[in-house]
Amino acid sequence: MSSGPALVSILRQDSYLIASVHTALDDSEMIRLRNNLVEQIGRYRSNGVIIDVAALDVLDSFGAKTLATIAEMARLRGALTVIVGIQPDVAFAMVQLGMGTAGVPTALDLEEGLAYLNARVPRRPVRGPLGD
Amino acid sequence: MPPPAAVPPTPVPTAAPLPDVSELTVAPGPARSDGPDPDARAGSRAATEPITHLIPIVRRIVHARLGGDPLADDLVQETLTRVMTAIDRIDASMLEPYAISTARNVLANHWRGQDRERRNQHRALEIAIDGPSDSALLAGEDRSAMATALSKLSERDRALVLAHEVSGVDTATLAARDGSTPGAVAAQLSRARAKLRIEYLLAAEHVELPTPQCRAVLLALSAADRRRQRQLDAARHLLQCNVCAQLSTPLLARGKTSDDQITVGISVDADIVTARQAARELASRLSFSATALTTIATAVSEIARNIVRFAGQGEIVVELLRRPRAGVQIVARDAGPGIVDTQAALTEGYSTYHGLGLGLPGARRLMDEFQLVSEPGRGTTVTMTKWDSR
Incomplete structure (x- = not known):
């Protein structure tokens, strides 16, 4: 990770991972987010992932594709992903651009996202990371 | 309605019915420009009454052409002031068309002024442009570079530049001498200066231009000729040609880059x-x-x-x-x-x-x-x- 304030923080809540994006991300930072998340799903045996993109200025084709990739990779690793916090302006631009995160569950905000996961995957306490 | 104490003979009642509602809703705009003295205000408000209904339309015309330009409101004010001074001469029913064409004239004036400013920019910058080369003449190397550059100019250009820049002959005199106009002389001077800048740079940096297109591109940049730059696709050339990219830095830094x-x-x-x-x-x-x-x-x-x-x-x-x-x-x-x-x-x-x-x-x-x-x-x-x- 580069020095300076973290661009993304990934928090653990029992068996869920909550990734909050704090600022605009460029392509390589999106890729890094993807790799970190997928790696942590295995490490913490997570079964739910929430990605909060409220602070993203733009979700262009690459950003949207990366989110879809994360969701699919997480699914293959046994975790359900929900994207929360897509701003109305960003949503409008995404529709104009002609793409969506079709197939990836979305929710209005973190609270709704947690409710979505709680209804579908059991949140269970996790003792600690494997391999520590 | 304020008491029409000292109202000039303006046809308030005839003007009022024209735009029934809008007049009441958009009054606050010009009220700010009223004087602080309450007595004077009452008088001037009565005088502005007939034109308040014109504000939305004038504003629309000006803003449609200037967008968010901070000057837009100034031009709206100017238009309204002109309409107000003419209000005694104009029939109330003609006030709106009059305001519209006044707004257009004010805008045209504004653009004409901007164009004139742009055209004459080199005069304001003249000292800055030639200052460095003038003082540089003192240094030996720069002197020879300048001499080389001058020698590359055509006979006519050189004579012109020297007469104007060194002897200080003004363009009107030069024009009279050649049987030309001051404008044409100024244009030729600016072309000659553009060439001189390039020749000076080439001589000072000791570089050869790699492609035949280089000189044309640099000339367009030096003359700040946007149309020619577009024709030559100058920006692309700068991406491809390292020599020109380097040489153009001082040429580009010279012109005022727009903050737009x-x-x-x-x-x-x-x-x-x-x-x-x-x-x-x-x-x-x-x-x-x-x-x-x-x-x-x-x-x-x-x-x-x-x-x-x-x-x-x-x-x-x-x-x-x-x-x-x-x-x-x-x-x-x-x-x-x-x-x-x-x-x-x-x-x-x-x-x-x-x-x-x-x-x-x-x-x-x-x-x-x-x-x-x-x-x-x-x-x-x-x-x-x-x-x-x-």
Whole structure:
């Protein structure tokens, strides 16, 4: 990770991972987010992932594709992903651009996202990371 | 209604019925310009009464042409002042058409003034331009460079430059001597100066121009001739030609760069974010909605990514347009491999790097105008515009 304030923080809540994006991300930072998340799903045996993109200025084709990739990779690793916090302006631009995160569950905000996961995957306490 | 104490013989009742409601709702605009003295206010308010209903229409006319220009409100005021001074001479029913044509005249004047300023800019800058070379003449090397540069000018240009710059003969006298006009002499002087700057640079830096196009491009840059620069595709040349890129730095730094324009160099991922944020910030000076700003930023993001992926290096120029309408224009330029089949590249789902194939067609959908010009082997230019609809 580069020095300076973290661009993304990934928090653990029992068996869920909550990734909050704090600022605009460029392509390589999106890729890094993807790799970190997928790696942590295995490490913490997570079964739910929430990605909060409220602070993203733009979700262009690459950003949207990366989110879809994360969701699919997480699914293959046994975790359900929900994207929360897509701003109305960003949503409008995404529709104009002609793409969506079709197939990836979305929710209005973190609270709704947690409710979505709680209804579908059991949140269970996790003792600690494997391999520590 | 205030008591019409000292009302001039203006036909208040006839003017009032024209725009029934709007007049009541839009009064506060000009009231601010009233004097602070309450007695004087009552009088002047009575006088402004007949024109308050004109404010929305004047404002609309001026803003439609100037957009968010801070000057717009000044011009609205100027128009209203002119209408007010003429109010005694004009029939109340003709007031609206009169205001409309006055607004147009005020705008035309404004633009004429701007053009004149631009045309005469070299006069204001003259000292700054020639100052460095004048003082540089003292140094031996610079002196010889200047001498070489002067020797490269044509006989006529050299005589002209020397007469004007060294002997201080003004353009009117020079024009009379040659049987020409001061304007023509000034234009020729400015061309000669542009040439001189280039020859001076070449002599001082001891460089040879690698391609035949170099001189023409540098000349267009030195003369700040935007049309010629566009004709020659000067910006692309600078991306391709290192010699010119280096030589042009002092030439470009000379002219006042407009603060309505930002250029972002694009080579790595992080530049994509820089470019889209610069575009958003510049566009936010107009009255774009937040949604439109995000739309613009998204389009910039897409085309900036194309530069990083396919060309490796390029630049994005974001420029605010004032005429014919307010808007933002984005020019993305690279000297990459170019696109062989531009038609296919604009087709949905056409992707060469496992993307969604949304880059170009998506950006086209996001913007109001979109143009893709590509020459295989020479590079690609995307020009796109979003008009400010408010």
